[in-house]
Structure formats: structure tokens, C-alpha cells
Amino acid sequence: MSTFEIPIKSDKDGFILLQCSLCGEFFKVPASVLNDDSTLNIWCPYCGLNGKKYFTEEVLDISMKIAKNEANKMLYNSLKDLERKTKNNKFINFKAGNKPKMEVINLIKPRIENMQIMKYDCCKTMAKIKPVSIVTGSYCPLCGGANFE
Numbered sequence: 001m002s003t004f005e006i007p008i009k010s011d012k013d014g015f016i017l018l019q020c021s022l023c024g025e026f027f028k029v030p031a032s033v034l035n036d037d038s039t040l041n042i043w044c045p046y047c048g049l050n051g052k053k054y055f056t057e058e059v060l061d062i063s064m065k066i067a068k069n070e071a072n073k074m075l076y077n078s079l080k081d082l083e084r085k086t087k088n089n090k091f092i093n094f095k096a097g098n099k100p101k102m103e104v105i106n107l108i109k110p111r112i113e114n115m116q117i118m119k120y121d122c123c124k125t126m127a128k129i130k131p132v133s134i135v136t137g138s139y140c141p142l143c144g145g146a147n148f149e
Contacts, residue, residue, distance in 0.1 A: 004066050006059060007107055015128050017112060018054035020044035026112050028128035029141050043144035045129045065103035072100040120147055
């Protein structure tokens, strides 16, 4: 079984772009929060719900390309192995054919820069959100606690 990583570049402040699967809004959390094994859930700072999925379409597209490339590579290697095994067989002669064309994978670049850092005292964390939500209120991305003043 193969494992692979999807390289997601953080912005200049070390934040990663996410998108809520429920309300569709974009926000950013520190890369350290996503890499921390103790982070079990992320709550959307806008709707306050735990959407379970926060990957952007860009991340999903890249992950599908990586998976397709890995599957094609494994299949081709298996076929090449079968070709080698039947090379000197007088009854069966198998050819693997051309190597499959690999999908081009571009690095994900940070985008959507019109956000401001909001500090949440409840969990001692931060998120980058729309400036209007700093004024109107938001929810902590680690505990979902309301932060309305």
C-alpha cells in the first residue's frame, strides 16, 4: 500500500486555507493546528458548525491526481513484471505497453489574502477570517465556542 502527502503551502504567517463544507466560507488556521495530533475537530469560525470536511476543491483535485498517478504506476509495474515473467515462455508472450502518462501536479499556493487574524482566548489559538466577522463575531475553530462581543 502506498501513502503520499499533499503539499499545501502556508501563507507568510503560517496559516493554511480551509473551506467549510456546510456554509462554503473560506478561513485559515495555523499549520501547527492541522499538524497537531491532539486536534480532533475543526469548527467553522463563521457558522460555528463542525463540517467534518474542510479541504478546498484545489486540494481534492490534487489528491485525485496523486492517487491516479500512484494507481497507474502500480498497475504498470505489475504489467511489466508479468512481461518479464512471460519473456521466455513459448506459449504466452505478454507486452506491458507504453508507460501511462502522469498527471501534472502543481503545488497549492496560498491565496485569499484579505483576512485578518482573530485570537481566541478559550483555546489560545488563532484563525484568519473576514474582517467583518472580527467585528460581528465568530466561533473558535478548536472548540466551537462563540466569540461575540
